[in-house]
Amino acid sequence: MNRLKSILVLFLLMAVSQGAIGNMAQPQYLEQFKTISGNPFLSEFVDITNEELHIKIHPGFESATYTIKYHIYSAKDGLQIPLLFIASDYASDFTVKIDGKEIFLIPIPKELGSIEGTKFSDFLSIFGKGENNNYSTSEQIDLDFYVTLRDMLYFETDIATGAHTIEISYKASQFISQDGLVKNYSFRYALSPALYWKSFGTLDLTIDASEFEEAIETNVGESNSGSLAGVAQWQFAEMPVEVLNISYSPPINGAAKLLINLGTVNFTYILGFVLFALHLFWMYSYRVKNINAKITFPVVAGSFIVPLFFALSGFIHYYITSIFLGEHAGTLYGSGYFYLALTYPFMIIIYGLLIWFIDLLFKKNINTNTP
DSSP states (O other): OHHHHHHHHHHHHHHHHHHHHHHHTSOOOOEEOOOEEEOOEEOTTEEEEEEEEEEEEOGGGSEEEEEEEEEEEESOOEEEOOEEEEGGGOOEEEEEEETTEEEOOEEOOTTOOOOTTSTTGGGHHHHSSSGGGEEEEEOTTSOEEEEEGGGEEEOOEEEOSEEEEEEEEEEEEOEEEOSSSBOEEEEEEEOGGGGGSSOOOEEEEEEEOTTOOSOOEESSOSOSEEOTTSEEEEEESSOOOSEEEEEEOOOOOHHHHHHHHHHHHHHHHHHHHHHHHHHHHHHHHHHHHOTTOSSOHHHHHHHHHHHHHHHTHHHHHHHHHHHHHGGGBOOOOSSHHHHHHHHHHHHHHHHHHHHHHHHHHHHHHHHHHOO
């Protein structure tokens, strides 16, 4: 009984060790960056009294059209730059209209060294801090949002003091996250630049998913009217989240769901015990026919084969699951290969000694019971 307990303890230690390695071999954070859209930055002489954000999801959830209306109040008249747009935020079909008249954006000159004393001085309170006129902020969804003044597009316009309407429209591509076994698809819109506005005003949000038949989710709570199965609407008196997220998780079949729920660690334990049992059966069957052999072929071969499959169990779990998931499978990316290279030689030694000891017990038992 004590020998049996020792064998089980050794095997469980290997299983726990491999469970940790299996977790490291799980798909880690890997994303296909497409578009994260966002609010512009405002001149210190401009207030947003109301923002209307309309997002229409296209069939297939591969793209969406954003239409944003900013109702602004300008405390300054004459030729000025009321807004700065982040150049990398938009995919295509970008248009800007101010009071119904279309205007064109231009990039900020690369040779601009400072905004003091230039036509961009109205943004000094935002970009006049720190080295090279830049800053960084971290979003709630762990997205590092880093931007400099040179990342901006702008327009100049001659407007009078008072109320004006700026309308923006563009097409955005889906964002694909492969952080996990199953891909997650989303559209994101950064509201966080509003933290640098003098005032937020109100936000009217509309999400039109009437052309997309699958279920989607958002991170802004229940809508005030309508539903995400069609057209949903919200009204906010303050910024609801720093990054608006509209996500879609594809349906998966029963086999993939079973493997995901089972998890890498449990899969490792099950595969390990099955391999161990099959190896013991092979060893015993061979030993019965070769009683006098000092060491048998199953002992030597199994000492290499079983630890190899055991060490690869995390990868095996991923690849079997990905077969059932098809195109929606995430990407295996991590440090599992490195840990495998480090631990496999030790697993061979530990498991080889364990199996050699068990084979001695088999030999003794067979000799004892042989007349």
